[in-house]
Each structure stands twice: as C-alpha cells, then as structure tokens.
Amino acid sequence: MSALPPRYIPVGHHMAGGMGSVIVCTDTVLERSVAIKFVSSAAHRHRMADEVAALLKLRSKHVVQVYDVLRSSANEIGLVQEFINGQDLFESYAPPVSLTAYYKQLWQIASGLTDIHELGVIHRDIKPNNMKTDPEQVIKIFDFGLARDDGPGAMTQGFVGTRGFAAPELYDRPFAFTNAVDTYAFGATAIFLATGGLPAELLEQPPRTALTGYSHLLPAGTALEFAELLNSCMHPIATFRPAMREIRDALGRHILFDQHRALLVHNSRASVISAANRSVKLALGTIGSIEIQYNGLSFVVVSVSGEVQINYQPVTTGAVLPGACVIALGAPNRRAIERRFITFDISHPEIVL
Numbered sequence: 448m449s450a451l452p453p454r455y456i457p458v459g460h461h462m463a464g465g466m467g468s469v470i471v472c473t474d475t476v477l478e479r480s481v482a483i484k485f486v487s488s489a490a491h492r493h494r495m496a497d498e499v500a501a502l503l504k505l506r507s508k509h510v511v512q513v514y515d516v517l518r519s520s521a522n523e524i525g526l527v528q529e530f531i532n533g534q535d536l537f538e539s540y541a542p543p544v545s546l547t548a549y550y551k552q553l554w555q556i557a558s559g560l561t562d563i564h565e566l567g568v569i570h571r572d573i574k575p576n577n578m579k580t581d582p583e584q585v586i587k588i589f590d591f592g593l594a595r596d597d598g599p600g601a602m603t604q605g606f607v608g609t610r611g612f613a614a615p616e617l618y619d620r621p622f623a624f625t626n627a628v629d630t631y632a633f634g635a636t637a638i639f640l641a642t643g644g645l646p647a648e649l650l651e652q653p654p655r656t657a658l659t660g661y662s663h664l665l666p667a668g669t670a671l672e673f674a675e676l677l678n679s680c681m682h683p684i685a686t687f688r689p690a691m692r693e694i695r696d697a698l699g700r701h702i703l704f705d706q707h708r709a710l711l712v713h714n715s716r717a718s719v720i721s722a723a724n725r726s727v728k729l730a731l732g733t734i735g736s737i738e739i740q741y742n743g744l745s746f747v748v749v750s751v752s753g754e755v756q757i758n759y760q761p762v763t764t765g766a767v768l769p770g771a772c773v774i775a776l777g778a779p780n781r782r783a784i785e786r787r788f789i790t791f792d793i794s795h796p797e798i799v800l
Contacts, residue, residue: 451472454475454476458473469483470482474514474527481530483517484526485523485525486524499516499524501566501570502528503516506562507563509562509585511528513528513529514529531580535579540643543641546668549669554695554698554702556573557691560588560629560633563588564691569625571608573636574632575636575639577589584800610652611635611649612631616685629691630680630689634680656681656682665677672701673698699798707721708793709739709793709794710790711791713789720740722741725740725742733753734753734781735751735753736752739768745768746768748762749764754776757769768791768793769793770792773790773791775789
C-alpha cells in the first residue's frame with residue numbers, strides 16, 4: 448500500500464475486502480469517516496477498474512457512495528468510499544421480527560439493484576455479506592469488485608462468485624452473463640434472510656433449483672405475488688427471471704398495503720378512493736360506465752360497459768389504473784356534450800424505514 452494523501456488519516460481499522468485490503472480513515476477536509484479499498488495485485492487491476500467505473504456512475508440511497516479515486520502507482524489503486532460501521536447482513540442475521548420488516552429489508556436491496564441495473568451495471572456478487580445497515584437503518588450494497596457493465600462485452604472465462612448465491616450460468620465456461628445473475632442472487636438472499644441459511648441443493652456447484660420452489664421457506668403470510676416472484680428469481684434459465692424493478696415495485700405495494708389514495712376530479716368536484724371508500728362507479732347514461740375498486744395494492748377496473756377509454760385507450764375488466772390518467776366516457780366521435788372526462792391521480796405514500 449502506498450502512502451495516503453495527507454487529508455486521509457487512518458484510524459486503525461483494517462478490514463478484508465473482496466479483492467484487497469480496506470483501511471478506515473478520517474477525511475480531514477470533509478470531516479467524515481471513509482473506507483479506502485486498495486488493490487495492488489496486477490491480476491485484479493481490471494476488476495478494480497470495473498468497480499470504479501460502476502460506482503462513479505451510481506447515485507443511489509441503497510448503494511455505497513464513492514467519493515474519490517487514488518491512483519498512487521501503476522500497480523495500485525485506492526477507492527475512497529462511504530464508510531458504514533457495523534456488521535454486514537450475514538454477521539448480523541436475526542429472524543424477521545415481522546412480515547413488514549422482512550419486506551422492507553428486501554425492498555431496500557431490490558431498490559439498490561434496480562438503480563444498479565438501470566445504469567447497465569451488473570454487481571455479480573450479491574449476497575448478505577456485501578450489504579450493511581447504516582446508522583439511519585438504511586441497507587446499502589457495497590463491494591463492487593466483481594462488477595461488469597452489461598452488454599455484449601459482459602463475458603468471462605472462469606467462475607468468480609459465491610457458492611449458494613451464484614446463478615447456474617456462472618458455472619459455464621465461457622459464458623455471457625446478464626443482470627439476471629443479480630436477480631438470482633437476490634432470490635437466494637431473500638431465502639437466507641428468511642431462514643438464516645440456504646437449502647442444500649442451492650449450495651451444490653452448480654446449484655439445483657427445487658421443482659417445488661421456495662415459497663414454503665418464506666415468513667408466514669407472505670403474499671402470493673411475492674412468493675411467485677421469488678420462485679421466478681431462482682429459475683435456472685436466466686431469461687425467465689423477473690426484472691428487479693418489478694420485484695421492487697411489488698414489495699412496495701405490499702409494504703404500503705391499504706395506504707394508497709386516488710383522487711378523481713370532474714367539473715371541479717373531487718372524490719377519493721381509499722381503504723375507507725374502496726370503490727366508485729362512473730356512468731354517463733347508457734353511453735358508458737366503469738367501476739373502479741381499491742384492493743389494498745392497486746386500483747382495478749372491476750366492471751366496464753359501453754364507450755370507456757383510459758388515456759385514449761380501450762379498457763377491459765381487470766385492468767390496473769396507472770398513477771395518473773384521464774378516464775373518458777363516450778367515444779371520440781361524439782359531441783363534447785355527450786362525453787365526460789374524469790382525471791384520476793394516485794398518491795404514493797413514502798415507505799418509512
């Protein structure tokens with residue numbers, strides 16, 4: 448390890464990193480603690496370059512922030528990043544205290560992974576050991592030593608990963624991988640956080656997936672929607688796994704069960720659909736009618752007849768209304784006095800961690 452710039456004062460804590468040593472320092476200029484990760488092995492320089500490129504692009508509440516990059520020599524690089532004190536989620540494991548607490552853990556992880564994937568980056572070593580909870584109880588993902596940009600160049604010749612959390616395709620040589628490897632690892636992490644371990648078949652190399660799925664390992668009362676998504680996360684075929692955004696949004700709906708509100712406005716008159724008033728029926732004589740119901744998760748069309756459009760598109764029973772839309776009763780070819788327009792806006796309460 449080369450000498451540190453004067454602004455960084457070591458505080459005596461040394462930790463093991465995925466690809467090198469980590470030193471905790473005080474940044475005397477900005478007066479905060481930082482973790483500086485060094486890699487000096489020539490064999491790992493390209494991996495650290497990937498980590499730097501990935502973290503410099505990320506701005507996420509649930510991913511550690513990179514502050515600075517130290518390039519002290521041709522064979523060494525240091526990444527100055529947010530320091531999170533305490534144990535990782537593997538070391539601090541405890542059974543979920545409630546279903547909502549479990550959902551909130553997973554929602555934070557899914558949120559971080561969604562942010563990572565939307566930048567075209569693959570973490571590739573998602574596991575409880577690479578997540579910590581900060582003093583504000585926010586879970587953050589770290590250790591991007593294995594990160595790769597998504598796309599045609601995302602290929603490797605050999606296996607690098609963690610047994611139990613590595614997707615089956617990571618054991619093929621060579622292979623092209625996608626962000627579905629993180630989705631698989633998220634599923635394995637969800638199982639670990641529910642049970643404190645992993646089924647034996649997932650620890651095999653390569654892993655086998657149980658034909659019956661893993662719903663039975665989840666906390667009592669887990670929503671069927673999430674249980675099915677989890678089983679899809681563990682699918683042996685990468686293309687069958689869901690996007691992390693889909694998982695994040697599903698978890699968010701269940702955390703906020705019965706807390707949503709929708710405001711309908713017509714001719715300056717407003718009405719609200721919520722847990723206290725779950726349905727509304729809109730009608731314009733015999734021209735068209737629609738009934739909307741709040742099921743605690745979404746606002747759903749439960750009946751429709753005649754000439755009804757949502758955002759100028761035909762609507763069918765079972766459709767979920769988007770966050771903001773216009774409901775039109777009466778076809779576009781009718782006169783204005785034969786049509787009615789209702790604005791529909793859904794409030795999205797904040798998830799409190």
